[in-house]
Amino acid sequence: MGTVFPVGALLMPFRYVLIAGLICAAIIFIKRRRYQMRSDRAAGTRAPIRMVRCAFCGVHIANREAVRLPANPDQNRSERYYCSLDHAKQDQLHRD
Numbered sequence: 001m002g003t004v005f006p007v008g009a010l011l012m013p014f015r016y017v018l019i020a021g022l023i024c025a026a027i028i029f030i031k032r033r034r035y036q037m038r039s040d041r042a043a044g045t046r047a048p049i050r051m052v053r054c055a056f057c058g059v060h061i062a063n064r065e066a067v068r069l070p071a072n073p074d075q076n077r078s079e080r081y082y083c084s085l086d087h088a089k090q091d092q093l094h095r096d
């Protein structure tokens with residue numbers, strides 16, 4: 001039986017470095033996840049939902065879900081909001 005080269009003994013000094021590295025990696029991973037969760041929450045609160053009224057039936061809808069059309073084709077500054085494309089079309093028909 002020949003002597004087996006003690007690989008474990010050779011790695012002994014590096015064991016703590018390896019463990020420290022693993023702990024550091026874990027801490028960085030957790031911190032990054034926490035930061036991501038926080039920024040997601042911040043993004044959610046940054047854009048508040050504004051309620052607008054449908055110009056045809058008067059129902060209230062969220063600004064981002066509303067169908068937006070210029071009140072007057074000549075001036076794009078003022079807009080009319082609708083709860084659906086159907087109401088937008090009907091309102092345009094009634095006004096013409």
Ligand SMILES: [Zn+2]
Pocket residue numbers: 054055056057058059082083084087
């Ligand atoms: Zn409507």
